[in-house]
Amino acid sequence: MGLESLMGGEGFLTTTVNAIVNWGRKNALWPMPFGTACCAIEMMATFSGRYDISRFGAEVVRFSPRQADLLIVSGRICIKMMPVLQKIYRQMPEPKWVISMGACASCGGVFDTYTMIQGVDQFMPVDVYVPGCPPRPESLLDALFEIQKVVGEERIDSGKHGS
Protein backbone atom coordinates (compact mmCIF):
# COMPACT_ATOMS: atom_id res chain seq x y z
CA MET A 1 0.00 0.00 0.00
CA GLY A 2 2.83 2.37 0.68
CA LEU A 3 6.44 2.64 -0.32
CA GLU A 4 7.11 -1.01 0.29
CA SER A 5 4.72 -2.10 -2.47
CA LEU A 6 6.95 -0.36 -5.03
CA MET A 7 10.13 -2.03 -3.85
CA GLY A 8 9.55 -5.48 -5.28
CA GLY A 9 9.92 -8.71 -3.42
CA GLU A 10 13.32 -8.17 -1.79
CA GLY A 11 12.51 -4.84 -0.13
CA PHE A 12 15.53 -2.95 -1.45
CA LEU A 13 15.50 0.76 -2.07
CA THR A 14 18.17 2.60 -4.02
CA THR A 15 18.78 6.13 -2.83
CA THR A 16 21.48 8.41 -1.52
CA VAL A 17 22.30 9.07 2.10
CA ASN A 18 21.69 12.73 1.43
CA ALA A 19 18.19 12.12 0.14
CA ILE A 20 17.13 9.76 2.89
CA VAL A 21 18.54 11.97 5.67
CA ASN A 22 16.87 15.06 4.26
CA TRP A 23 13.63 13.14 3.79
CA GLY A 24 13.69 12.21 7.43
CA ARG A 25 14.64 15.65 8.66
CA LYS A 26 12.13 17.62 6.68
CA ASN A 27 9.22 15.42 7.64
CA ALA A 28 10.01 15.41 11.34
CA LEU A 29 10.89 18.97 12.21
CA TRP A 30 10.66 19.73 15.91
CA PRO A 31 9.68 23.37 16.34
CA MET A 32 10.74 25.55 19.22
CA PRO A 33 8.05 28.24 19.59
CA PHE A 34 9.28 31.69 20.55
CA GLY A 35 5.98 33.50 20.83
CA THR A 36 5.97 37.03 22.21
CA ALA A 37 2.82 38.59 20.77
CA CYS A 38 -0.36 38.00 18.80
CA CYS A 39 1.49 35.94 16.18
CA ALA A 40 1.91 33.35 18.91
CA ILE A 41 -1.88 32.96 19.07
CA GLU A 42 -1.94 32.08 15.39
CA MET A 43 1.04 29.80 15.92
CA MET A 44 -0.82 27.96 18.68
CA ALA A 45 -3.81 27.61 16.38
CA THR A 46 -1.50 26.14 13.76
CA PHE A 47 -0.22 23.59 16.24
CA SER A 48 -3.66 22.57 17.49
CA GLY A 49 -6.49 20.55 16.01
CA ARG A 50 -8.13 22.72 13.37
CA TYR A 51 -5.02 23.51 11.36
CA ASP A 52 -2.93 20.66 12.77
CA ILE A 53 0.68 21.11 11.78
CA SER A 54 1.22 17.47 12.77
CA ARG A 55 -0.21 16.47 9.40
CA PHE A 56 3.14 17.62 8.05
CA GLY A 57 5.32 16.02 10.68
CA ALA A 58 6.09 19.06 12.85
CA GLU A 59 3.82 18.46 15.79
CA VAL A 60 6.45 17.74 18.44
CA VAL A 61 6.62 21.24 19.84
CA ARG A 62 9.62 21.48 22.12
CA PHE A 63 9.91 24.13 24.79
CA SER A 64 13.57 23.34 25.21
CA PRO A 65 15.84 24.64 22.48
CA ARG A 66 18.16 21.68 23.01
CA GLN A 67 15.51 19.35 21.60
CA ALA A 68 14.40 21.45 18.65
CA ASP A 69 15.63 22.07 15.12
CA LEU A 70 13.17 24.72 13.95
CA LEU A 71 12.89 28.07 15.72
CA ILE A 72 9.65 29.96 15.07
CA VAL A 73 10.11 33.59 16.09
CA SER A 74 6.58 34.91 16.29
CA GLY A 75 6.04 38.35 17.71
CA ARG A 76 7.72 41.57 18.67
CA ILE A 77 11.33 41.28 19.80
CA CYS A 78 12.45 44.16 22.01
CA ILE A 79 16.03 45.06 22.87
CA LYS A 80 15.75 43.30 26.20
CA MET A 81 14.54 40.10 24.53
CA MET A 82 17.08 39.96 21.70
CA PRO A 83 19.96 38.56 23.83
CA VAL A 84 17.53 35.93 25.14
CA LEU A 85 16.52 34.99 21.61
CA GLN A 86 20.16 34.76 20.55
CA LYS A 87 20.94 32.59 23.54
CA ILE A 88 18.06 30.25 22.73
CA TYR A 89 19.11 30.10 19.09
CA ARG A 90 22.65 29.22 20.04
CA GLN A 91 21.47 26.53 22.42
CA MET A 92 19.76 24.66 19.58
CA PRO A 93 21.84 21.81 18.18
CA GLU A 94 22.84 21.79 14.54
CA PRO A 95 21.28 21.54 12.05
CA LYS A 96 18.72 24.23 12.74
CA TRP A 97 16.42 26.50 10.80
CA VAL A 98 14.54 29.68 11.63
CA ILE A 99 11.12 31.00 10.62
CA SER A 100 10.53 34.71 11.21
CA MET A 101 6.77 34.89 11.57
CA GLY A 102 4.85 38.11 11.06
CA ALA A 103 5.70 41.72 10.36
CA CYS A 104 7.20 42.49 13.79
CA ALA A 105 9.72 39.67 13.84
CA SER A 106 10.63 40.31 10.21
CA CYS A 107 10.95 44.10 10.17
CA GLY A 108 9.61 45.61 13.39
CA GLY A 109 6.12 46.05 11.99
CA VAL A 110 4.40 49.24 13.03
CA PHE A 111 6.62 49.53 16.11
CA ASP A 112 9.36 51.81 14.86
CA THR A 113 10.51 52.77 18.35
CA TYR A 114 13.67 52.76 20.41
CA THR A 115 12.90 49.44 22.09
CA MET A 116 12.04 47.38 19.04
CA ILE A 117 14.39 45.24 16.98
CA GLN A 118 13.67 46.12 13.35
CA GLY A 119 13.88 42.55 12.12
CA VAL A 120 15.57 39.66 13.89
CA ASP A 121 17.51 38.86 10.71
CA GLN A 122 19.82 41.77 11.56
CA PHE A 123 21.32 39.71 14.36
CA MET A 124 20.74 36.04 13.53
CA PRO A 125 20.15 33.90 10.46
CA VAL A 126 16.58 33.54 9.18
CA ASP A 127 15.53 31.03 6.54
CA VAL A 128 11.88 31.83 5.85
CA TYR A 129 9.83 34.98 6.48
CA VAL A 130 6.06 34.93 6.91
CA PRO A 131 4.25 38.14 5.98
CA GLY A 132 1.11 39.20 7.80
CA CYS A 133 -0.06 40.97 10.92
CA PRO A 134 -0.60 38.38 12.22
CA PRO A 135 -0.28 35.75 9.51
CA ARG A 136 -3.07 33.23 9.29
CA PRO A 137 -2.27 29.62 10.19
CA GLU A 138 -2.26 28.73 6.51
CA SER A 139 0.65 31.14 6.05
CA LEU A 140 2.64 29.42 8.77
CA LEU A 141 1.89 26.04 7.20
CA ASP A 142 3.15 27.43 3.91
CA ALA A 143 6.30 28.61 5.69
CA LEU A 144 6.76 25.07 6.97
CA PHE A 145 6.58 23.80 3.38
CA GLU A 146 9.18 26.38 2.41
CA ILE A 147 11.40 25.22 5.27
CA GLN A 148 10.91 21.66 4.07
CA LYS A 149 12.17 22.75 0.66
CA VAL A 150 15.19 24.38 2.34
CA VAL A 151 15.87 21.24 4.36
CA GLY A 152 15.44 19.07 1.27
CA GLU A 153 18.19 21.02 -0.49
CA GLU A 154 20.70 20.70 2.33
CA ARG A 155 23.82 18.64 1.77
CA ILE A 156 24.81 16.57 4.73
CA ASP A 157 28.50 17.13 4.04
CA SER A 158 28.08 20.89 4.35
CA GLY A 159 29.35 22.62 7.42
CA LYS A 160 25.85 23.18 8.68
CA HIS A 161 25.68 19.68 10.08
CA GLY A 162 28.98 19.70 11.84
CA SER A 163 30.63 17.12 9.60
Next chain:
Amino acid sequence: MSEQYPAHAALPPSLQDLILDTTEHRGQTQLSCKAPNHRSLLENFRHEQGYDFLVDVTAIDYLGKDTLERFEVVYVLRRLGARRDQFRLHVWLGESDPTLSSVVDLWNSARWGERETHDMFGIVFEGNPDLRRLLMPEDFPAFPLLKDYPLTGRGERRQFPRVVPRGDQMVEEEPTDYPTSIGRGMHTPEYIEEVERDSKPRK
Protein backbone atom coordinates in the same frame (compact mmCIF):
# COMPACT_ATOMS: atom_id res chain seq x y z
CA MET B 1 -10.92 77.16 45.94
CA SER B 2 -7.70 76.11 47.59
CA GLU B 3 -9.11 76.25 51.10
CA GLN B 4 -11.83 73.82 50.14
CA TYR B 5 -9.54 70.89 49.71
CA PRO B 6 -9.13 69.04 53.04
CA ALA B 7 -5.49 68.04 52.64
CA HIS B 8 -4.54 71.65 51.97
CA ALA B 9 -6.76 73.07 54.70
CA ALA B 10 -5.35 70.75 57.35
CA LEU B 11 -1.78 71.90 56.78
CA PRO B 12 -0.24 74.21 59.36
CA PRO B 13 0.25 77.77 58.00
CA SER B 14 4.01 77.36 57.59
CA LEU B 15 3.46 74.41 55.28
CA GLN B 16 0.53 76.04 53.50
CA ASP B 17 2.95 78.74 52.38
CA LEU B 18 4.93 76.08 50.50
CA ILE B 19 1.96 75.26 48.27
CA LEU B 20 2.36 77.32 45.11
CA ASP B 21 -0.88 76.51 43.43
CA THR B 22 -4.05 74.49 43.81
CA THR B 23 -6.20 73.51 40.87
CA GLU B 24 -9.24 71.38 40.57
CA HIS B 25 -10.43 69.78 37.37
CA ARG B 26 -13.34 67.39 37.11
CA GLY B 27 -13.11 66.44 40.76
CA GLN B 28 -9.35 65.88 40.71
CA THR B 29 -7.30 68.11 42.96
CA GLN B 30 -3.72 69.04 42.30
CA LEU B 31 -1.35 70.83 44.65
CA SER B 32 2.05 71.99 43.51
CA CYS B 33 5.24 72.97 45.30
CA LYS B 34 8.95 73.44 44.61
CA ALA B 35 11.51 70.70 44.84
CA PRO B 36 13.06 70.50 48.29
CA ASN B 37 9.78 71.42 50.00
CA HIS B 38 7.96 68.28 48.97
CA ARG B 39 9.53 66.29 51.77
CA SER B 40 7.99 68.18 54.69
CA LEU B 41 4.62 68.33 52.93
CA LEU B 42 4.59 64.61 52.24
CA GLU B 43 5.62 63.86 55.83
CA ASN B 44 2.66 65.87 57.02
CA PHE B 45 0.28 64.13 54.63
CA ARG B 46 1.58 60.74 55.72
CA HIS B 47 1.83 61.14 59.48
CA GLU B 48 -0.64 63.88 60.39
CA GLN B 49 -3.37 63.43 57.82
CA GLY B 50 -3.35 59.68 57.30
CA TYR B 51 -2.64 59.39 53.59
CA ASP B 52 -1.60 55.78 53.91
CA PHE B 53 -1.44 54.83 50.23
CA LEU B 54 0.97 56.24 47.65
CA VAL B 55 -0.75 55.28 44.42
CA ASP B 56 2.00 56.26 42.03
CA VAL B 57 5.14 58.32 41.51
CA THR B 58 5.72 59.59 38.01
CA ALA B 59 7.02 62.66 36.23
CA ILE B 60 6.27 65.07 33.39
CA ASP B 61 8.86 66.62 31.11
CA TYR B 62 7.86 70.14 30.06
CA LEU B 63 10.78 70.69 27.69
CA GLY B 64 10.15 73.71 25.52
CA LYS B 65 7.11 74.82 27.50
CA ASP B 66 6.98 78.05 29.46
CA THR B 67 6.90 76.49 32.91
CA LEU B 68 8.53 77.14 36.26
CA GLU B 69 10.98 74.28 35.88
CA ARG B 70 11.52 71.54 33.31
CA PHE B 71 10.26 68.58 35.34
CA GLU B 72 7.25 67.95 37.48
CA VAL B 73 7.38 64.89 39.72
CA VAL B 74 3.86 63.72 40.55
CA TYR B 75 2.88 61.94 43.75
CA VAL B 76 -0.64 60.50 43.78
CA LEU B 77 -1.81 60.16 47.37
CA ARG B 78 -4.87 58.38 48.68
CA ARG B 79 -6.23 57.70 52.12
CA LEU B 80 -8.61 54.88 52.85
CA GLY B 81 -11.25 54.52 55.53
CA ALA B 82 -13.86 57.05 56.62
CA ARG B 83 -12.05 60.14 55.26
CA ARG B 84 -11.14 58.56 51.97
CA ASP B 85 -10.04 60.86 49.18
CA GLN B 86 -7.24 61.26 46.67
CA PHE B 87 -5.19 64.11 45.29
CA ARG B 88 -1.91 64.77 43.49
CA LEU B 89 1.13 66.66 44.63
CA HIS B 90 3.15 68.05 41.73
CA VAL B 91 6.76 68.93 42.57
CA TRP B 92 8.68 71.29 40.28
CA LEU B 93 12.21 70.08 39.68
CA GLY B 94 14.96 71.83 37.72
CA GLU B 95 16.88 70.10 34.98
CA SER B 96 20.34 71.23 36.17
CA ASP B 97 20.14 68.97 39.23
CA PRO B 98 17.26 66.51 38.85
CA THR B 99 17.59 65.11 42.37
CA LEU B 100 14.87 64.59 44.94
CA SER B 101 14.89 62.99 48.35
CA SER B 102 13.18 59.63 48.35
CA VAL B 103 9.96 58.94 50.23
CA VAL B 104 10.57 55.21 50.55
CA ASP B 105 10.64 55.62 54.34
CA LEU B 106 7.11 57.04 54.22
CA TRP B 107 5.54 54.65 51.71
CA ASN B 108 7.15 51.38 50.65
CA SER B 109 5.31 51.55 47.33
CA ALA B 110 7.57 54.47 46.40
CA ARG B 111 10.31 51.94 45.63
CA TRP B 112 8.66 50.94 42.38
CA GLY B 113 7.41 54.35 41.30
CA GLU B 114 10.71 56.06 41.99
CA ARG B 115 12.59 53.30 40.25
CA GLU B 116 10.45 53.59 37.13
CA THR B 117 10.63 57.38 37.17
CA HIS B 118 14.40 57.13 37.40
CA ASP B 119 14.45 54.63 34.54
CA MET B 120 12.35 56.79 32.23
CA PHE B 121 13.38 60.35 33.18
CA GLY B 122 16.75 60.01 34.87
CA ILE B 123 15.51 61.69 38.04
CA VAL B 124 17.60 60.58 41.01
CA PHE B 125 15.76 59.79 44.25
CA GLU B 126 18.30 60.07 47.04
CA GLY B 127 17.72 57.45 49.68
CA ASN B 128 15.99 54.91 47.47
CA PRO B 129 17.84 51.66 48.22
CA ASP B 130 17.26 50.05 44.81
CA LEU B 131 17.41 52.59 42.02
CA ARG B 132 18.32 50.17 39.26
CA ARG B 133 16.81 50.12 35.79
CA LEU B 134 13.31 48.72 35.85
CA LEU B 135 12.02 48.46 32.28
CA MET B 136 15.07 49.17 30.17
CA PRO B 137 18.18 46.96 29.97
CA GLU B 138 20.63 47.56 32.81
CA ASP B 139 23.23 49.10 30.52
CA PHE B 140 20.83 51.22 28.46
CA PRO B 141 22.55 54.58 27.96
CA ALA B 142 19.56 56.98 27.84
CA PHE B 143 16.32 57.98 29.53
CA PRO B 144 13.68 57.39 26.90
CA LEU B 145 10.74 59.44 28.15
CA LEU B 146 12.69 62.70 28.03
CA LYS B 147 11.20 64.89 25.34
CA ASP B 148 14.58 65.39 23.67
CA TYR B 149 15.06 61.65 23.24
CA PRO B 150 14.03 60.63 19.71
CA LEU B 151 11.24 58.10 19.31
CA THR B 152 13.41 55.70 17.35
CA GLY B 153 16.28 56.03 19.79
CA ARG B 154 19.92 56.87 19.14
CA GLY B 155 20.86 53.53 17.60
CA GLU B 156 20.58 51.44 20.76
CA ARG B 157 18.32 48.97 19.00
CA ARG B 158 21.11 48.10 16.59
CA GLN B 159 23.82 47.59 19.19
CA PHE B 160 23.82 43.81 19.35
CA PRO B 161 26.38 41.27 18.31
CA ARG B 162 25.33 39.32 15.24
CA VAL B 163 25.14 35.57 15.45
CA VAL B 164 26.41 34.29 12.11
CA PRO B 165 27.23 30.79 10.91
CA ARG B 166 30.89 30.18 10.13
CA GLY B 167 31.80 26.65 9.20
CA ASP B 168 30.16 24.34 11.67
CA GLN B 169 29.90 26.97 14.37
CA MET B 170 27.89 30.02 15.19
CA VAL B 171 30.10 32.95 16.06
CA GLU B 172 29.28 36.42 17.28
CA GLU B 173 30.31 39.40 15.22
CA GLU B 174 30.44 42.82 16.76
CA PRO B 175 28.52 45.44 14.82
CA THR B 176 30.85 47.66 12.81
CA ASP B 177 28.51 50.62 12.40
CA TYR B 178 27.90 50.99 16.14
CA PRO B 179 30.82 50.75 18.53
CA THR B 180 29.15 49.48 21.68
CA SER B 181 26.64 46.83 22.47
CA ILE B 182 23.87 46.71 25.00
CA GLY B 183 22.55 43.52 26.52
CA ARG B 184 26.14 42.42 26.89
CA GLY B 185 25.52 41.08 30.37
CA MET B 186 24.31 37.86 28.81
CA HIS B 187 27.31 37.58 26.51
CA THR B 188 30.02 36.97 29.08
CA PRO B 189 32.99 34.77 28.07
CA GLU B 190 31.60 32.00 30.27
CA TYR B 191 28.28 32.20 28.47
CA ILE B 192 29.91 32.14 25.04
CA GLU B 193 32.00 29.14 26.04
CA GLU B 194 28.91 27.39 27.34
CA VAL B 195 26.79 27.85 24.27
CA GLU B 196 29.64 27.01 21.92
CA ARG B 197 30.16 23.78 23.78
CA ASP B 198 26.46 23.01 23.73
CA SER B 199 25.74 23.95 20.15
CA LYS B 200 28.44 21.69 18.72
CA PRO B 201 27.06 18.46 17.28
CA ARG B 202 27.65 15.36 19.31
CA LYS B 203 29.99 13.04 17.48
